Every structure is written in structure tokens, then in C-alpha cells.
Amino acid sequence: MPPKISEGQNEAAINAGVDALLGKGWNLVNNQLEKNYVFKTYTKVSDMHHVIATRAKSVNHHPTMISTMSTLKVIWTTHKPPGLSNKDIQMADYCDEQASSIGTVEPSETPQCGPTPSTM
Ligand SMILES: C[C@H](O)[C@H](O)[C@H]1CNC2=NC(N)=NC(=O)C2=N1
Numbered sequence: 582m583p584p585k586i587s588e589g590q591n592e593a594a595i596n597a598g599v600d601a602l603l604g605k606g607w608n609l610v611n612n613q614l615e616k617n618y619v620f621k622t623y624t625k626v627s628d629m630h631h632v633i634a635t636r637a638k639s640v641n642h643h644p645t646m647i648s649t650m651s652t653l654k655v656i657w658t659t660h661k662p663p664g665l666s667n668k669d670i671q672m673a674d675y676c677d678e679q680a681s682s683i684g685t686v687e688p689s690e691t692p693q694c695g696p697t698p699s700t701m
Contacts, residue, residue, distance in 0.1 A: 585612050587664035598670035607673060612665065613645075613658040614673050620651055621686045629653050632679045633672075642668040651691035 584599055586592045599609060607616045620626050626648050633655065637643045645656040655676050657669040 584609055585664040587659045587666040588662040590664070590666050595665055595667065595670065598667070599665065602670065602673050605677060613656050614665065614669055615654060615656040616673070616676065617652055617654045618676075618680050618685050619688050619691060620653070620683065621690060621692075623650050625683050626651060626653050629676075629679060629683055632683075633676055636675055637672065640668065640672070642672055644672065650694070651688075 583596060586595045599614070602614060603609065607614050609615075618629060620629065630646055630648055630653055633644060633646065642659075647654040647656075655673075657673055658664070659666040659669055
């Protein structure tokens with residue numbers, strides 16, 4: 582199902598941008614672009630949150646972000662006017678750039694909770 586495009590946007594350009602993002606691990610859920618990044622350390626999770634939040638503030642376009650000890654889920658949509666806009670596409674691309682710079686891992690490479698070996 583094609584996404585709802587914000588009023589005033591170039592529909593063809595937005596749909597092309599969405600298709601490109603879907604090919605790079607983004608998902609379209611309830612008309613929102615979302616991606617879950619996995620990191621080796623919580624410091625990297627925090628760094629990723631920080632760089633996205635800083636850019637979001639500077640362009641006045643804000644994501645929903647959900648963090649865990651080793652992951653950051655980023656969700657983009659435009660509130661007013663509702664739908665997807667070029668800001669969502671641009672910010673999703675920025676997230677991928679920053680994730681590549683910070684370094685992501687496969688879920689199997691993340692630290693598991695539990696007693697550290699020295700306390701066993
Ligand atoms: C007036 C305008 O709606 C707001 O300033 C900005 C704030 N940040 C925003 N963030 C997002 N994701 N969508 C918006 O429509 C939006 N609008």
C-alpha cells in the first residue's frame with residue numbers, strides 16, 4: 582500500500598525515496614518509516630541518539646526514538662501536514678549515514694545481560 586504523502590510534497594520523489602529506504606532496512610508501518618539499529622555498546626546507542634536529536638533540533642523535524650541497552654529504534658513521519666515528506670526521507674538517510682559512522686553490529690554480537698564472568 583503506498584504511503585500517505587504530506588500535502589504539497591512531490592509524490593513521485595517521496596515514493597522513490599521511500600522505495601530506496603525500504604531497500605536499506607527501513608520499514609513502512611502505519612505510514613511511518615522505522616528502522617532498528619543494533620550497537621555493540623550503550624555508549625554507541627547514546628551517541629546515535631544524540632547525533633539524531635541534534636540534527637532534528639536544527640532542522641525542526643523530530644523523530645520518535647526508542648532505546649534499549651544495545652538498540653535504537655528510529656521512527657519518522659510528518660505531523661503537520663500529516664504523512665511522509667522530504668524531511669522524513671532526508672532524516673532517514675542521515676540516520677543511516679550516522680549509523681555507518683558509529684558502527685552497527687548483528688544482534689548476536691551484542692552483550693547479553695547476566696552475571697559477569699568474574700562474579701560467577
Ligand atoms: C510547526 C511544525 O509543525 C513544528 O514546528 C515541527 C516540529 N517537528 C516536527 N517533527 C515532525 N516529525 N513532524 C512535524 O511535522 C514537525 N513539525
